[in-house]
Amino acid sequence: PVAAIRQIHLGEVEPIPAQLIYADWKREAPREPVIPRKGAPGTQSQLIGKAAPPFELPLLSGETFSLAEERGSFVVLEFWATWCGPCQAAFPEYIEAMEELNSDEVRFVTVNQAEPAAIVKPYLERHNWNFEVALDSRESVARKYGVQGIPHTVLIDREGKVAWVQTGFVPGVGDELKNVISELLNPEEEAFPEPSVN
Numbered sequence: 001p002v003a004a005i006r007q008i009h010l011g012e013v014e015p016i017p018a019q020l021i022y023a024d025w026k027r028e029a030p031r032e033p034v035i036p037r038k039g040a041p042g043t044q045s046q047l048i049g050k051a052a053p054p055f056e057l058p059l060l061s062g063e064t065f066s067l068a069e070e071r072g073s074f075v076v077l078e079f080w081a082t083w084c085g086p087c088q089a090a091f092p093e094y095i096e097a098m099e100e101l102n103s104d105e106v107r108f109v110t111v112n113q114a115e116p117a118a119i120v121k122p123y124l125e126r127h128n129w130n131f132e133v134a135l136d137s138r139e140s141v142a143r144k145y146g147v148q149g150i151p152h153t154v155l156i157d158r159e160g161k162v163a164w165v166q167t168g169f170v171p172g173v174g175d176e177l178k179n180v181i182s183e184l185l186n187p188e189e190e191a192f193p194e195p196s197v198n
Contacts, residue, residue: 045165053144057134079152086169093174
């Protein structure tokens, strides 16, 4: 509105001090997002086959999660945040997959990235989700696991080694994870068994 105008300057506009701060800045293209490759999901990480980095994190429930205490069981780590749309799309698939597996053999722990409990709890309630949440407030665990984009899923086997990694959400990823775990839980017999001796 005209009544709100206080001054009118004619001629060239002199930059204000705040604009001078950015005078030497140059535009740069952002990094390309990490997009899952087709054909071999879960096989692109350099961590596969190596010992999973140990860590301890507080859980949303008030307890502490220690990876070292899970030796002998499979652990699925799901790195995520409430603002991440693909994470939200992935959760129903992973929840369904975990329900079909034995909870005594497989533990599903989601690792929230840098968000306080006051944000995470209402988010879970709104979606009626009841899974374990570890709070990685400084994203230190994410750095150990080379997380560059979320959702980022890591499967750790009974020996404490990384067996499968998936970055991003692709429809059907829950079934893929369930199949990988099932194969590791029930390894097939050798294709050519040793002949029996009578």
